[in-house]
Amino acid sequence: MLNILLVILISYAIGNFSTSFILGKLIKKTDIRTKGSGNAGATNALRVFGKKIAIITFLFDAFKGIIAVIIGQMLLGYSGSLIAGVFAVIGHDFPIVLKFKGGKGIATTIGAATFINPVPALIAIIIGILIIIKTKYVSLGSVLAISLVPFIALLIVRPFDLKYILFLVVLAAIAVFRHKSNIKRLLNGEESKIGQKSK
Template identity: 35%
Template sequence: MPDFITPTSGLILWAVLGYLIGSVPFGILLSRALGLGDLRKIGSGNIGATNVLRTGSKGAAAATLLLDGGKGALAVILARSFAGEDATQLAAVAAFLGHCFPIWLRFRGGKGVATFLGILLATSWPVGVAACATWLVVAAASRYSSLAALVAAGSAPFWAIFMGTGTIFVMCLVLTVLIYVRHAANIGRLRAGTETKIGARAS
């Protein structure tokens, strides 16, 4: 590391890099490139894979899911390769915040579920696999993407302890709280029985 980069400034650099990586709005970019319209005016207006699916393009939704997860993983992998564990977890949280509050979209981004899962897979793949499996089971049983996300996120800190990776417990807890905050409206609709199920087309 160059002498002019102190430990503190190094962490700031990784936070900025993580944020910029996470802020790339793949859902918006793919929808425009494929002529699917402005994603922010479709369905829930969210920029994530679930709303891309409401355009009727399963391929675009799958690509958005992979890319949104991939950017979270990329932030972790880069930080882990060139810096320490503190920088890795900081870059991970910053990438998540970048997805949720991207500067390019006036800080109106997605809810971070795919990015969250990508971060978990890159930081501790057993925890990531367990969280992904939790999402799949709940989604298959309920057909509610939001409920699956909430249960998967809520389970992540416990999976971290169970899998013996307690070093990421605080990171998991912080990201879980953020996911619940981002899903406040979904929680209200789930309680009211008005939440949209997976695969419902945009009206």
């Protein structure tokens, strides 16, 4: 029980490291949460700060998921890696150090899910990239890709791993919840495409 709590706390703390917020403050002297969509993640970093900071943000945010999973594995084995991945994303999305106003967890989800089992994650990432290229909607590609991972895993991962499937379902649910405003704008035809200002 103590190890479970330790994994949760460490992973959540790792998730609290907000790359876009820190880079924005250090390099641009700007709080990213006051610009663009107000989201402290890679997509808004691209919109507000440009490609270089966005790429660095994505990589570091993905790395958070990987580091958390490794620590979870060390402390609690396979189950610990799954718990760690979820709470790293929660820490990124709802960081206590930023008054719970964080990002949407896509990069951290990608890092954690890919490290735990790369094949389903990479298939979903490719699908997501194709959707983004076709539609220019990052939110659409992100949500659909992450939502598809559990189904992809059900089809190709053998033997069946209930813990892993539940892990993916939880991550997908968090992603959909965090993108609820984007989904609403998509349905209303009001979502911003790549290169457009946030609506």
